[in-house]
C-alpha cells in the first residue's frame with residue numbers, strides 16, 4: 001500500500017526525519033477537535049521542540065470543514081509551510097480532496113471506512129477503525145464523537161513517539177481540574193495508542209525527539225498578547241463591537257480585567273467595558289473617554305475600521321488620545337472573515353477625510369503584540385491622538401510560541417495634562433498652542449477646578465485658544481502644527497528592526513506577521529547564494545533608518561500580504577528618489593504567507 | 608458712591624459666570640431662548656461649572672453649548688453621535704454632570720440609533736433636543752420630527768409621519784422624559800432643574816422654532832402655532848434639596864415626586880389628573896395627543912428607581928480617568944502568574 005519502499009529497518013533509521021514536518025488535522029467545525037489539537041501541539045512543545053499551530057476555519061459555527069496545522073520544526077521556523085507531511089483525514093466531506101493535495105510519500109491517517117488508500121497509492125496510509133475504538137472509549141454516543149479526536153492523538157503519539165507523560169500534562173492543562181474529563185480523554189488517547197502499537201507497522205520516517213528549545217517559553221495567541229499589553233498599560237475604558245478576528249482580543253481582556261482589576265475589598269471595578277451598538281459608537285465612546293482622561297481603547301477589524309472613519313479624523317483634528325486595534329482580515333466588504341490579510345494599512349494610516357494621518361504600530365511577533373499594545377497607550381496620551389495597532393488574523397488568532405512577557409519598566413506616561421496648580425503656575429492655558437515647539441499642545445481634563453481650565457473641543461476650525469475660526473492663517477497654523485507633531489512622532493514610534501548581512505546586495509522589507517516567513521526565506525536564499533539584509537518596519541510614520549537601508553542596497557523587496565503593495569507605495573512616497581529600487585512581493589490569497597513563496601518570488605526576480 | 612454687587616448663587620457665583628460666548632444664531636432663534644434657561648437653571652441649582660461637561664452633535668442647536676457655561680469643558684462632536692461620546696465621558700468620569708444639546712435632525716435622523724442606546728443604558732445626563740422640525744444649519748429641509756402635512760417655507764408638504772422622540776424614549780425605558788417649548792421659560796427652567804437632579808438619562812424635547820426656515824403659517828413648529836396650542840399637563844414646580852419649603856395645598860391637587868438627591872418635583876394637577884410615574888398612561892397620552900393634534904408639555908414620565916449606567920458599571924467613587932498607576936497596572940506577580948499558566 002505504500003510506494004515508500006521502506007524495506008529494511010536500517011534504511012528507515014537512515015531516512016529518519018526528526019522534528020521537521022507538518023501535521024494537518026482535517027475535521028468538522030464545532031466537532032470538538034480544538035482541544036485534541038491543542039493537546040497534540042502542546043505535548044510536542046513540552047518535549048522542547050519548536051511548534052506553531054494554525055487554525056484554518058470557515059466563517060461558520062458548526063458543520064463546515066476546518067483544518068488545523070501543526071508545524072514541528074527543530075530550527076524554530078514557525079511560519080506556514082504549504083507542504084503537509086502527515087494528514088489526519090477525519091472529515092469525510094473533504095477527505096478525498098485532502099488526500100489528493102498531498103505530495104508523494106506523505107502520510108495519511110484516516111478512518112478505515114473512508115478507503116482513502118484507493119485514491120492515492122503513492123501515499124503511505126494508516127487506516128484506523130476509529131468508530132470501533134470510540135465505542136470502547138465510552139458508552140455515551142455524544143461523548144464518543146468527541147473522544148474520536150483524542151483517539152487520533154493517541155495514534156499519532158504512538159507513530160511519532162510523543163512522550164506519554166507530556167500528553168498527560170497537556171490534557172490536565174487543557175481540562176484544568178475537571179477530573180472526569182481528564183480521565184475520559186486520557187483513556188481515549190491510551191486506546192488509540194495501544195491500538196496503533198498492536199496493529200500498525202511504522203513505515204514512515206517521521207519522529208519527534210526531545211530537544212531543549214522551548215524551555216521557559218509560553219504558547220499564546222496575539223489577541224491575548226494585545227489584551228495583556230492593554231491590561232498592564234492600565235486601560236480603564238474598553239469599548240467594542242464583536243467582529244472576527246478581533247472579538248477574542250476584548251473577550252480575553254474582559255476575563256483578565258474581571259480577574260485582576262476588581263478590588264477585592266470593595267468589589268468595585270477599576271475599568272468599564274462597554275459593548276457598543278456598532279463601531280461608530282465604539283470609537284465615539286473611546287474618544288469621549290479619552291477626552292475625559294481615561295486610558296481608552298477599542299478593537300475591531302476592517303468593516304469596523306471603515307465605520308470609524310469620521311470619528312478617527314475628529315480624534316486626529318481635535319487631538320484626543322485613544323487606541324484602536326485592527327486585527328486585519330480579508331476584505332473588501334465581508335470578504336473572507338476567517339482569513340488573514342494586511343490590506344488595511346493605507347486605510348488605517350489615513351483613516352477619515354481631509355488631511356488625516358495616524359500613527360500606526362505594526363507588531364511583528366507575539367511579544368510585540370504585548371509590548372506595542374502597552375506602548376500604544378503611552379503614545380496616544382503623549383501625542384494626544386488615536387493610535388492604530390494593526391495585527392492580523394494569523395497573528396491574532398493562532399497559537400504561537402513566545403518568550404514570556406516582561407513587566408513594564410517604565411511608569412505610565414499620561415502626556416501633557418495640566419492640573420489646576422499647573423495653570424496657576426503657568427498663568428495661562430491655551431489648548432492648542434505649541435508651547436514646547438514639538439507640535440504637542442497641553443490639555444486639561446474636565447473636572448479641573450480652575451476658572452481657566454475649560455476649553456471647547458470642536459471638529460470645526462479652531463485657533464490656539466480652541467475658539468471657532470475660519471481664518472486661513474488660523475487653519476494653516478493648526479494643520480502645520482499637526483504635521484509638526486506627526487514629524488515629532490518619527491522619533492518616538494518603534495524603530496525598525498534591521499539586520500544587515502555582510503555582502504548582501506539586496507534587502508527585504510516586511511512588517512507584521514510576515515516576519516515569521518521572512519526569517520526562513522532569508523535562510524533559504526542564503527543557501528541559494530543570495531544573501532539578504534532585512535528591515536522590518538514597526539510603525540508609521542517611517543523613521544530615518546528606512547532611507548539608509550534602501551540606499552545601501554542595490555534594490556529591496558517589500559514583502560506584504562495585500563494585493564496593491566500598500567507598504568511599497570508608502571515607501572515610494574516617502575523615498576521618491578529611490579522609488580526605482582523598490583520592488584514588491586505580495587501574497588494575498590487569505591492564507592498566511594509562507595517562506596517558500598517569498599523565496600521563489602525573489603529568486604524569480606533575481607534571475 | 609454705591610456699587611451694586613450682582614447677586615450670587617449658593618456657591619457664590621454670579622449668573623454671568625454661567626454664561627458663554629455670544630450666540631451667532633439668527634435673531635429670535637428658539638435655541639437661544641433655551642440657552643438662556645440652561646444658564647438660569649445651572650445658576651439656580653448652584654452647579655459647579657468645572658464639574659459639568661457640555662456635549663453636542665452638529666447643527667445650529669448643537670452649536671449652543673458654546674453659548675453657555677464658559678467654565679465647563681465642551682465637546683461639539685460629529686453629527687448624530689454625541690450619545691456615544693457622552694457614554695464614554697460618563698464611563699471615564701461619573702462624577703461629572705453631563706448636559707447634551709442636540710437637534711431634531713441630529714437625534715431623530717442620523718443619530719436615532721445612538722440616541723436609543725444612550726437611553727437604553729440610562730447614561731446619567733440631561734439630553735435636550737432643540738426641536739424645530741427642520742435641519743436649520745443645512746437650510747430648512749424637513750427633519751424626521753416634522754408633522755404629517757406640515758408645510759415647508761417653499762410650500763412643500765411633509766408626507767411622512769413624525770418620530771415622537773418622547774414616546775420613543777419612554778418605550779425604551781427612559782427614566783425621565785419631558786416636553787416643553789422655548790416660549791415657555793417658566794416651565795422649561797423647572798424641567799431643566801429637575802433633570803439636573805435626576806440620576807439617569809433625562810430627555811427633554813423642546814419645541815424650538817427656527818425663525819428663518821420654519822416659522823410660517825402652516826408649520827406646526829412655529830412660535831405662533833406652539834403658543835396657541837401648548838397644553839401643559841400640569842403646573843411644574845421644582846424644590847431643590849438645599850431649599851426645602853413646604854406649602855399647603857388641597858389634598859389630591861398636587862403630586863410630589865422625590866428625587867434621589869432629595870429635591871422634589873411638585874406637580875399641580877389640571878383636570879387631566881396626569882400621573883407621570885405611570886408609564887402606560889404616558890405612552891397612551893402621547894398617542895392620543897398625536898391623534899388629536901394636541902401639543903402637550905410637561906413632565907411626561909419619571910422613574911427615580913431605575914439603575915443608571917455608572918451604577919451598572921460598578922466603578923468606585925473615584926473617576927476612572929484619574930486612577931493612579933497603583934490601581935490600574937496589576938502587580939508584577941500577576942504577570943508572572945499569567946505567564947506560568949501559559950507555559
Ligand SMILES: Cc1ncc(C[n+]2csc(CCOP(=O)(O)OP(=O)(O)O)c2C)c(N)n1
Pocket residue numbers: 665666667668669686709710711712713714737739741742743744745750
Ligand atoms: C455626516 C454628516 N452629514 C451631514 C452633515 C450636514 N449637516 C449639518 S447640520 C445638519 C442637520 C442639523 O439639523 P438639526 O439637528 O435639526 O439642527 P438644527 O440646525 O435644526 O438646529 C446636517 C444634515 C454633517 N455635518 N455631517
Ligand code: SF4
Pocket residue numbers: 631632633635636637638667668739743744816817818819820
Ligand atoms: S437657521 Fe433656524 S435654527 Fe439655525 S440659527 Fe437660524 S433660526 Fe436658528
Ligand SMILES: [Mg+2]
Pocket residue numbers: 666710711712737738739740741742743750
Ligand atoms: Mg432642527
